[in-house]
Amino acid sequence: MKQLLSFVRKEFYHILRDKTTILILLLMPIIQIILFGFALTTEVKDTRVAVLIPQSDEITTKLVERIHASSYFDVVNTIQSSYEIQKTFRDSQAKLVLVFENDFAAKLKHDGIAHIQLIADATDPNAATSFTFYVSNIIASYQQDMIGTMKNPYQITPEVKMLYNPQMIGAFNFVPGVLGMILILICAMMTSIAIVREKEKGTMEILLVSPMRPIYTILAKITPYFVLSCINFLTIIILSVFVLKVPIAGSFFTLVIISMLYIFVALALGLLISTLTESQVAAMLISGMALMIPVMLLSGMIFPIENMPLPLQIFSNVIPARWYISAVKLVMIQGLGFSAIIKEMLVLSFMAITLIVISLKKFKVRLE
C-alpha cells in the first residue's frame, strides 16, 4: 500500500511539473465547450431575413412584425423587386427572403388563401431547412390567432413540436459528445503515454527489476488520470449547466455512475494501447487515429448513427463513446432514469472487463 501511494505521488509530480500538459488537459474541455457553444453553433438565432412586399397592408405588416419579434429572426431589409433577391444572398445580407403575394390581405380575405414564398440560402442545407421550418411555424401560429376573425373556423394548422430540444439548441447535442470525447482522450491517450514513457526513458527497466507488482504500476499510472478526468467531467457539467443552460434533466447520480464506467473503459483502452506500443509518439498516434476520429465521426456526436451506411452502423457498436453519448443523452437531456440506460451500462461494463483482461494478460513482466 505504501508502495502504491508513493508511486501515485510520483505520478502526480510528473503531471504537475509538466506545466504545459496540465494546462492543456485542464483547459481543453473549457475551450471545447465554449467553441461548440458559441462559435460552432447550429441553432437558429437572430437569423437575418429580408422581405419583399409588393403592397404593404395590415396583415403583411403584422406577419413581418411577428417574425421580427421572435428571437430566431431579424428582419433586416425590405427589398423592392425580385431582381434584388439574388443580390441579397450574394452579399450575405440575409439567409432567408420572404416574398409576399400581390394583394396579400385582399386575397386572404376573399379567397381564403394567399401565398408567401420562402427562399432560403441552402449552402448550409440543415440550417436552411430549420429557417423555413421556423418561419412556417410562426406563420401558422399567426393564422391560428386569426381564426376568430376569419370566416373559416375549421382551418387546421399543423403543429410540430420539437421534443426535448424545442429550441433545437446545439448544446443539447454536443455536451454529451464533448464529454465522450474529452474523457476518452484524456484517459486513454494520457494513460498510454504515461506508461510508454517509462519504457522509452528506460525507467521501466528498473521498475521491472524490483519487487513492485505490475498491477501496482498500472494502478499508480491510472489514478492521477482518473482524478483529472473527474475534474474535467465536473468542469464540463458545470459549464454546460451554468453557461450553456443545459439542465441535467435526469439524476446527477446516474450520470456520475455511467461516466465513471465510461472513464474506466477509457483507462483500460489506454492501458491496452500502452502494451501494444513502444514509443510515446506511436501511443499518441494510435490514440489519436484509432480513438479520436471514430469517436468524433462514428459516435453520433456529429453525424446521426441512423443516417450512416449499414457497415458503419454496425462498426459504431464497438465504439464506447457511442454508448456513453447515448446514455448521457437519455439521462441528462431526456431525464430518464437508470432503467433506461441498462443496455448502455451492460455494453460498457462488458467492454471494460474485456479490455482490462486483455491488457493485464498482455502487460509484459519483462522487456520483450
Place this chain on the structure above:
Amino acid sequence: MVKCIDLHKSYGQTIALQGVSFEVNAGEIFGIIGPDGAGKTTLFRILTTLILANQGSATVNGFDVVKDYREIRKCVGYMPGRFSLYQDLTVEENLEFFATVFNTTVEENYELIKDIYQQIEPFKKRRAGKLSGGMKQKLALSCALIHKPTVLFLDEPTTGVDPVSRKEFWGMLKKLKAQGITILVSTPYMDEASLCDRIALIQKGKFLSIDTPLNIVNQYKNQLWAVRSMNMSKLLNDLRSNKSFENCFAFGDSHHVSIENKKLEIKTLEEYLLKCGHTDIEITEIQPTIEDCFMEISKDTTL
C-alpha cells in the same frame, strides 16, 4: 552467486550471445570487458530477468532467472547503461521513491549509501535531469543500492563519465565489495579491467577468456614493443605491410607491435623503419596490458 550455462540469445537475425557460460563467486567484483555490441547488455538483461534467453540457463543467488524471477527481483540491484531515473524528480524524491518501491526506507539502509550519497546530498533539491554525468551516476548507484542488494549489476556504469569520477566510482565499488556485495560490472574500458577480481573478455557474443586480470596478462606469450616515429599514420601502414610486424595496433600515442617470443630483435625493426624513411624512431619493450591481451585473443579466435 551467479551461474550461467550455455546462454544463447538472438534478436531476429542478429546474434547477441552464442554460448556463454561462467560463474561468479560471492563477494567478488566480476568484470565483463568488451567493445560495444559484444553482448554485454543482453547478458545483463538476461541475468536481471528482463529478457529470456533462447537457450541455456542461469541462476542468480540460486534462483532460476526464468522460474523464480520474482525472487531475483527482490534481491538484486540493477543500474542500466542508460541513465534511467526520473529526470523531473529531485535527487531526494528519486531516492525515496526507489526505497519505497523496494519496500524499505532511505533511513534503514543509509549506512550503505552514505559515502556515495553524501557527495550529492548538497544537491538533493535539484532535479535529477539537471545533474552532471558523474552526479547522475552516483545517484543511480545510490538508488540501485538502497534496498541492500546481494548482487549488484552495473551495465557500463562509467561510460560517459570523466576520468576523476571514474576513479572515484571504482573506489566506491571496492567499498561495496568489502560489505559483501557481489558485483557484476561491464565496461568497454580495458584499463578498468585490472580493478576487477576476475574478468571475462567478451566479443561478438562469446567469452574469449575468464580469469583474474593478472593471469590474463601473464598468459600473454609474445613480446611487445611500443613504437613511435614522426609520422604515426605512415608508421602504422609500413608496419602492417611487413609480414613480420603485421600484428600491430594503434594505442594512443604509440603503436603496439607484438612479436612471437625471441623471434626478432628490436634492431631488425629499427632498420626496417629507417629504410622506410622514418625519423625519430623510438622502440621500447613494454609489459602487455589487458587491451593487448584482448587484441591478441580476439585475433586468435577469428570470428
